[in-house]
Amino acid sequence: MVCWSVVVWCLRLMGNLLKVLACSELEHGPIVFLDFEHAQPTEAETAVWNQVSAVLEEAHGILAELQSYNGAGQEIREAIQNPGDLQLQEKAWNAVCPLVAKLKRFYEFSLRLENALRSLLEALTSPPYAPMQHLEREQALAKQFAEILHFTLSFDELKMTNPAIQNDFSYYRRTISRNRLNNQQLEAENEVNNEMANRMSLFYAEATPMLKTLSNATTKFVSENKTLPIEDTTDCLSTMACVCRVMLETPEYRCRFTNTDTMLFCMRVMVGVIILYDHVHPVGAFAKTSKIDMKGCIKVLKEQPSNSVEGLLNALRYTTRHLNDDSTSKQIRALLQ
Numbered sequence: 134m135v136c137w138s139v140v141v142w143c144l145r146l147m148g149n150l151l152k153v154l155a156c157s158e159l160e161h162g163p164i165v166f167l168d169f170e171h172a173q174p175t176e177a178e179t180a181v182w183n184q185v186s187a188v189l190e191e192a193h194g195i196l197a198e199l200q201s202y203n204g205a206g207q208e209i210r211e212a213i214q215n216p217g218d219l220q221l222q223e224k225a226w227n228a229v230c231p232l233v234a235k236l237k238r239f240y241e242f243s244l245r246l247e248n249a250l251r252s253l254l255e256a257l258t259s260p261p262y263a264p265m266q267h268l269e270r271e272q273a274l275a276k277q278f279a280e281i282l283h284f285t286l287s288f289d290e291l292k293m294t295n296p297a298i299q300n301d302f303s304y305y306r307r308t309i310s311r312n313r314l315n316n317q318q319l320e321a322e323n324e325v326n327n328e329m330a331n332r333m334s335l336f337y338a339e340a341t342p343m344l345k346t347l348s349n350a351t352t353k354f355v356s357e358n359k360t361l362p363i364e365d366t367t368d369c370l371s372t373m374a375c376v377c378r379v380m381l382e383t384p385e386y387r388c389r390f391t392n393t394d395t396m397l398f399c400m401r402v403m404v405g406v407i408i409l410y411d412h413v414h415p416v417g418a419f420a421k422t423s424k425i426d427m428k429g430c431i432k433v434l435k436e437q438p439s440n441s442v443e444g445l446l447n448a449l450r451y452t453t454r455h456l457n458d459d460s461t462s463k464q465i466r467a468l469l470q
Contacts, residue, residue, distance in 0.1 A: 167380065172276040174274070188249040204300060226308060236302060251354055254366060256274050286405055287401070309327075341448075347409060363414075367424070374410065382429070396437075397441060446469065
């Protein structure tokens with residue numbers, strides 16, 4: 134008599150094995166389960182982990198501040214509509230200044246995040262280990278890399294839906310310029326000088342400023358490390374995307390998540406590394422030669438409730454570099470319609 138439960142189990146096991154083999158085209162080795170919930174640093178990871186941890190400790194507070202950022206729209210409108218009312222001008226200025234100080238903190242945090250990413254890339258791409266070996270050996274650093282990507286996508290989603298940021302900063306710069314013409318200097322200029330204001334302006338002009346920061350940092354890392362083949366960095370990203378995809382689509386891995394938020398975290402990380410790969414790799418993530426299974430990744434996202442993944446699908450649609458290239462298949466474009 135055939136034991137159908139055993140047959141089903143074997144078929145499922147073979148299916149998972151095929152997923153792993155598909156993920157290992159370049160001899161990455163067996164898939165690993167990235168413990169995004171409980172990974173702790175080994176002695177070899179401790180130095181880099183401590184450095185990055187000091188930065189990540191601020192991330193939650195930054196997101197909370199951005200989420201509660203309401204802007205000074207009302208005060209600015211009243212000041213613009215009544216240019217001769219000095220009291221309203223002062224009220225608008227006093228409302229904008231602390232907000233600009235907050236925007237400065239966000240920008241300065243992006244610089245610290247850039248340095249943290251560089252340290253992680255150095256650790257996760259250094260010879261003699263292959264990307265999969267790095268992820269298996271240095272799970273705590275892989276988790277931190279994932280946390281940076283999770284923060285980045287979360288920050289940029291909040292920024293894109295908050296026009297007050299650009300409006301407040303534009304008003305601040307216009308007021309500074311007007312006062313300079315009148316030979317007046319306001320106290321707040323000492324905190325955000327002209328050079329800082331220019332850099333902040335470029336940062337916030339980006340639709341996804343944190344992602345742009347990570348993309349530039351990764352590209353810079355590749356260009357400055359001439360002895361390190363670009364494939365070492367892009368393979369690290371594609372391997373992480375593959376691991377996240379397999380963890381999401383495999384029940385045996387999914388059931389090991391103890392926190393309900395880990396699924397969304399894993400999806401954010403997968404999308405984040407895809408976007409980074411697409412910005413850094415010469416032909417991007419959507420070409421047939423890409424080491425990322427884009428169809429599989431998009432399918433995993435589309436199997437989730439639309440309200441939880443629409444922002445991630447939009448990130449693939451609008452923040453990648455190569456989606457609209459001729460090398461992108463019609464099938465992949467159709468999946469992202």
